[in-house]
Amino acid sequence: MTFTLLIQSILAGLTNGFVYGLIGLGIAVAFRGARIINAMQGDVALIGAVMAYSASVSFGLPMPVGFVIGVVAGGLTGFLVDRLMIRPTLKRRGSEDSLLLVTLGGAFAVSAAVLLYFGRDSYPIPGIGGNDIVDVFDASMRVHAIWLIVISLAVVAALRWFYAKTLVGQALLAASIDPEGALTLGINVGRMRALTFGLGGLVGGLAGVLVAPLINIQYEMGLLLTLKGFAAAILGGLSSPFGAIFGGVLLGLVESLAVVTISSGYKDVVSMTLLIAIMIVLPQGLFGRRGRLGG
């Protein structure tokens, strides 16, 4: 393996890792604020990407406008998931399993809808900085990928600030830990859950528009993204924004190093083996209790 190949695989791993991390971030947000695993997170990203594509490519709006539309569409989707799926399920005293199944069903529905309206083709979206490339030690990286990394880190920082430094953020955490206790303090638990899903949706929409230029939009991408994002979030302890990104990057790097050292066919085998190993050895994720809490 040449040095350049090593650098190239690390760069590819970093990029993929932040993609997984961004999806995982949305899953972590939903789990942190509502103790619910949202299996639709990848499909929320798909919706964001499709809306950004429609706005900018089909309707000819400027790219940044399409970008914003995609993110907002994600947030709206998250909000509707809570209103139309989570809330009615909770009202009927649905268990954690039924919530997971409901969101899984939603994921298939979104995927089928995209298949119906967009077909099987994959659609490219121009990235930030077009297709420009920067050289790193003879290896290359898309300018867009650098933006993806920078924006991801900014979102993590903003989320950490929100949870730790605002009354609403603290109320949201309180409501997720003990809904009854939160009610007695006058916290509107239902609104906190809606906020959580709206927030997760925004992050999902953002992930969609940032990821689309790198992997092309395709109706099946949602579930695959959810799976990798879930793995990233689990590695990070399932409720930590920082952990999800860290887990995503770790996963991405392990995958891409597996590609160059073993074979590209074993990419998913290696990453899923890592996931299983972590779940057995460190069920609380890499950061333990405090990580689960999301510090």
Add this chain to the structure above:
Amino acid sequence: MSALLEVREVSHRFGGLHVLKGVSFTVEAGSVTGLIGPNGAGKSTLFNIISGFLTPSVGRIVLLGEDATRLGIQHRSRMGLQRTFQTPQVFRDLTVRENLVAGCHRHGRTGVLEAFLGLPQVRREMRDAAIVADAAIERFDLGPYRDVPAGELPAGRQRMVELARAVVAEPKLLCLDEPSSGLSTAEVQILMQVLRRLNEEGMTILLVSHDMELMEITSKMHALCFGEIIASGSLDAMRASPRVREAYLGT
């Protein structure tokens, strides 16, 4: 209107079991009112009806002159009612300080949008909440546990955290469910001091317990037995009442 809370002819049934049978009493503003009764008397049911966890089969709950019978838990909390639980319910994964900050939620005025825009009032509000939380940590002697997850504290300390969290919400009526259970004798003494001081500062307290010793701080008591109030009066009157003695001691 000097009655902060009026319980009017409240009856409650679980299936065919009549747990409460026409219970009426009031909690006057500025008082420490006690509600005693042996196990199974219906204290917890009554307490849950007062705090909004249960809706009574019959009867009304009037809070601050407003009919609150059908109002939810959150609504009553916003009106100024705070309760604690028989088994302390703290936010286990949050630190003691974070628990108390969450307790200040009732006074928060900024919403989600402001929070995301990072407006100065959001920061100010958080700073104010932190000041209130730190003062409560001092007052309830929780200094050494400030940054420890509340779920890791011993039971007695968790009770203090829960009480402090209710107090920072600045309730008009503080309802305590068996606050001395699981506390050592020394801790009960401290609890009584704290409650006395809160009352002196003007807080109205409703104390539900079977612990007679704790009732020394009350100004008026009601004894509940098999779903009915069998006696009302001062602690001494209660001790002298044959019906109360019978219910308590079986003599």
